[in-house]
Amino acid sequence: MxxxxxxxxxxxxxxxxxxxxxxxxxxxxxxxxxxxxxxxxxxxxxxxxxxxxxxxxxxxxxxxxxxxxxxxxxxxxxxxxxxxxxxxxxxxxxxxxxxxxxxxxxxxxxxxxxxxxxxxxxxxxxxxxxxxxxxxxxxxxxxxxxxxxxxxxxxxxxxxxxxxxxxxxxxxxxxxxxxxxxxxKFKQKWFHDGIFQIAVGLFRKVVIADNLGVYVDSIYASPDVHNSSTLLLATIFYSYQIYFDFAGYSDIAIGSAKLLGFRFNQNFNLPYFSNSIADIWQRWHISLSSWLRDYLYYSLGGSRGTALFTFRNLMLTMILGGLWHGNTWNFAIWGAIHGLLLVGEKIIFSVLKIKNAGWFGYIYPFWVVLLSWVFFRAKDFEAAGVIIKKLIFFDFKIPFIGDTNAIVTGLSMLIIGMSLDLYLYRSKQELETLGRRLTPIKLGAVVSVIILLISLFYSTSNNFIYFQF
Amino acid sequence: MNKKQIINTLKLLGFIIVVSFIIDKIAYFTITKISDTVYSGQAIGKLNHYLAIKDTTKLIVFGSSRANHHIDVKKLNPSSYNMGVDGKFIAYSATLIKLLPKDVKQTVILHVDPNVAYREYYNREETKTLMVKYHTNAVIKEELDRAELTNPLQNFYWCIDYNGLVLGILKNAVFPKYDLEHYYGYDPMEVHSTQKEIFKKILERNDSIVCKTNLKLNPLFNTYLKEIESFCSNNNKKLITITTPLYIDKCPEDNNALRKILEDLNIEYHDYSNFFENKNSTDYWVDIAHMSNVGAEIFSEAIRKDLSIND
Structure with missing residues (x-):
């Protein structure tokens, strides 16, 4: 279901x-x-x-x-x-x-x-x-x-x-x-949290992710025929599609659990506001990354050894984590890229004796992770190769737009979704507990507006991306 | 859960249901008011335009993007309209044809695509865009209910009728694109350089084509075809079916099979799939299924002579 x-x-x-x-x-x-x-x-x-x-x-x-x-x-x-x-x-x-x-x-x-x-x-x-x-x-x-x-x-x-x-x-x-x-015990606060989070989760999934997916699917179906800017646009869209798809799913899961009196742990914590690759992994699919850390990385020895030993463990953990997502080499490569990024970041931070990259740290993680999403989304290794090559040897041509209505809808809803994320980030609040902060009347009004947005902009698509894993 | 919690929970849920219902209706009637003034855009504008001219136009073309972009109807009849719309097939056309006036003599040109006719899965999903008239047009409501494409919540949340279309409606209301005095539904396509490049790459790919061997007419296609034929013959309409050109059609079997079916139903059929044959040029095409404005003009001129329906 x-x-x-x-x-x-x-x-x-x-x-x-x-x-x-x-x-x-x-x-x-x-x-x-x-x-x-x-x-x-x-x-x-x-x-x-x-x-x-x-x-x-x-x-x-x-x-x-x-x-x-x-x-x-x-x-x-x-x-x-x-x-x-x-x-x-x-x-x-x-x-x-x-x-x-x-x-x-x-x-x-x-x-x-x-x-x-x-x-x-x-x-x-x-x-x-x-x-x-x-x-x-x-x-x-x-x-x-x-x-x-x-x-x-x-x-x-x-x-x-x-x-x-x-x-x-x-x-x-x-x-x-x-x-x-x-x-x-039934807690009214949790009920409010749950209702709000389910509504936001549905919006993130069926409005933002699915609308962005329309464009992504059309471009990734034939990457060989599209130019660099089109592929870049589709890959940017995909990076938001997968985030809102899975974060939306997690929201509905956590919200539903709260209605039944269960508190699940947070699974996404605004990953695209991370200031390093390591930070992303503390904010993205937290239940998986912490599982991999606790049961795989630590079991391999963690960082209790030489730097080389730590890097080996990091690489193995990330490659196996990649393969957890799917049974193709693309997922292994995706994991390996993240392993290399984590290792590279550790080395650079250690050489420069810094803890993060300052303002630059809010920029580069998104863009390097963006490249790794190509392997995650492309249908096979060959297709991923074609896309990466086109992204590296950029041709600066006008992107193919296709269905203007779909792209405008996707973009507008993305702006609404990211505005909520930005609000949460700046106000240092968690979506999981936002519902309780609203009075019942405000909560009812906000949920009603979300229902209206869903009615007007939902897109029908097949599945949650993470169901395939 | 104590009594107070039950009351508070019910209050909140009741409040959400009532407020969301009211907001939905306010939004619905506002959007409908705006939408009814829109005559631009393929989804709503063209439908509104069609509803405005359908009773007084002598010749109307129905079908998909291939009908829309390929047939310059004014070359066929001065009183004409091209109601071809991107991604719309026979179920959509059938619904619109059923909206035509019963006793007015009219010519209906229906674009039929053998690829759709012999499609294993065709669920008439394209008729969903008619949803904008679900609560205002009885014929459309009946057809959509019959197709079971409506959302179960749609009778409560009417805004679902406008799902995915609002921004387009607003844009077309603020920036109307067409000159309605002169627009007659035909949308020729000019090829820009990016599109040309994509098309060349597709051709270079030289994808192998596997022709269908099991040519079983899709039951839904068959049903709608018969309904159109029946409506036309009972309501003073001349029905002509047509298949417009493809860049190359290596599978004539499906066209021939469809021709046989249409002949059995006494429906006039003209197959132009390989219209250009040896005189073909990439300048005539946007992609393998869609002609450019250059190709479409040549084609329209040719069928004007061929179909002889100028009166």
Missing amino acids: LFNSIEYLIFLPTVFILYWLLNKDLKKQNILLLIASYIFYAYWDWTFLSLIIYSSFIDYYIGLKIYETNSAKAKKNWLRLSLFSNLGLLAAFKYYNFFTESFAEMMLLFGWQVDHVTLNIILPVGISFYTFQTLSYTIDIYRDKLKPTKNIVAFFTFVSLFPQLVAGPIERASNLMPQIESVR
């Missing part, structure tokens, strides 16, 4: 009413959430529910085993089993074709023709998100940072909680499990 669908408009209030009708019985509330979450997922494809149940069961059981076992070796073996099961799922459903094709291509470089079988595998929606979520649970127990739960309903609800099931945020058990296991 998509957040921007009529189905969700019916689903969420229904769950909301039933949920708060049961607010005197935590167990029943959690069972309702579990059933609702499975219905939410099954609306896409019920057969893949089995994977969520499998992943939930494995980590529920292993979590208990790790905790009960005193032997360090046994703990490690249980953890390995969890890693094997979860990453195995990912490998089978997401990376099988990537591995076999890459292996065959590598062999071809040595002159060996290898027959390989590619399978027509459907990528289960949300698999990258919920496997990381359950993994964090067992790893935290292994690291003695968390106690496992014996409440199977609570754990299964943690894995499948519908606002974050298919595209995050990747909530940690340390944040979510205590909320699931304790009585939730």
Whole structure:
């Protein structure tokens, strides 16, 4: 079920009413959430529910085993089993074709023709998100940072909680499990926050991102026929499209969770107002970047070694983080570019003995990240190469505009979206808590205006970009 | 959740519903008032223009951008209008044809594209732009309801009728582009250098073309075609179908199959897909499916002689 669908408009209030009708019985509330979450997922494809149940069961059981076992070796073996099961799922459903094709291509470089079988595998929606979520649970127990739960309903609800099931945020058990296991109280402030954030999220997604996407899709479909300025414009649009698409999704997720009395962590914090590449990664898809930092980068050794060792870990983390997004080399390259940028920035800052680049720091991150988005969006490596080449050897010709109405709508809505971001940045406020600062009348009026803008300017498109990951 | 919280929550939700409804209606009637004065632009202006002239015009061309940019209707009849619109196909045309007066003798030229006729998926989505008249025109409302393209919230939030069109309406209201006295719907395309360059690159790419082998007429196309034929024959309209030129048409099979279907329905059909054949020049084209103003003028002159509908 998509957040921007009529189905969700019916689903969420229904769950909301039933949920708060049961607010005197935590167990029943959690069972309702579990059933609702499975219905939410099954609306896409019920057969893949089995994977969520499998992943939930494995980590529920292993979590208990790790905790009960005193032997360090046994703990490690249980953890390995969890890693094997979860990453195995990912490998089978997401990376099988990537591995076999890459292996065959590598062999071809040595002159060996290898027959390989590619399978027509459907990528289960949300698999990258919920496997990381359950993994964090067992790893935290292994690291003695968390106690496992014996409440199977609570754990299964943690894995499948519908606002974050298919595209995050990747909530940690340390944040979510205590909320699931304790009585939730309806808070008017949270309700206001939630309503406001859902409205803003929908606006960001269906108005800004989807309108920008119209132009981006048309240009990226045939990059070879377009000139440099057209490709630059499309890439700038894409950088905002993907931001508002995913930030919008996160807003709806966080807002929906708040209506049910859950506080999710912030997932986007105005990333395009960052003053360095490292800063971007502390503001962009925060739940993933902090996951990669805590469970991958630190596990590799983090910065506890020589500079070269730190750089190696940074590169590996970013490349694997890139591959988490998708099973093509383009994503690996995208991750590698970010790794190199982070390493380069660390070196330059260290040589110049500065903490940031001052005003220049507010300019260069956007533009260098912009180039990396080409690999993220281009349909294959060849297309990305064509675009990068045209962007480097710039021809300064007039950009192709195409549908003027679409481009003007996209731009106008982008200005509104960025004005809100600028307001949040200058006033040092968070969108997550803006709703409570408005009186009910102001909140109602603002939400009504947002509804009007959505009615007038929404664009119909297929999906949230991050659903494909 | 205590009683006070329930009341506050219901109050807020009720307030949002009421205020958003009122704001929506204020916006809707304001936009409608502005929109009705707009006669520029393909989405609204042209539709308004069509509604204004449809009862008194003798010849009207319907169809997609290929009808719009290719047929200089004044060469065919002094009392004429080109209602071809970018990205609009048979469902859109059928809806507009059904708005024609019942007893007035008129000629309807319908551009048919075999590529659309034999499309596996055609969901008449292009009729969505008629949504601007959803709450003001009964025929259009009926057609849109039938096509199931309306938003379920549209009966509450009427502004959805103007989704994606407001800025265009405002722009065209403030800066009207056409001279209505002389504009008759035909929009010839001049080729600028960027477009020329893109077209050359597309040609250089020499993409392989796979012709359709399973030529099954799209059921929706078939339905609308029959409805148009029925409306025209019952309401004193002469119906002519036409396929305008392509830069190159390597798949004549679909045209021939469509010709057979149209003949069976007793509908006059003229296929000009390979009109230029050996006399072709890139100067006549904007892209592989759209002629430039130069090509369109040559073509219009030719069909004037061919169709003989000047009276």
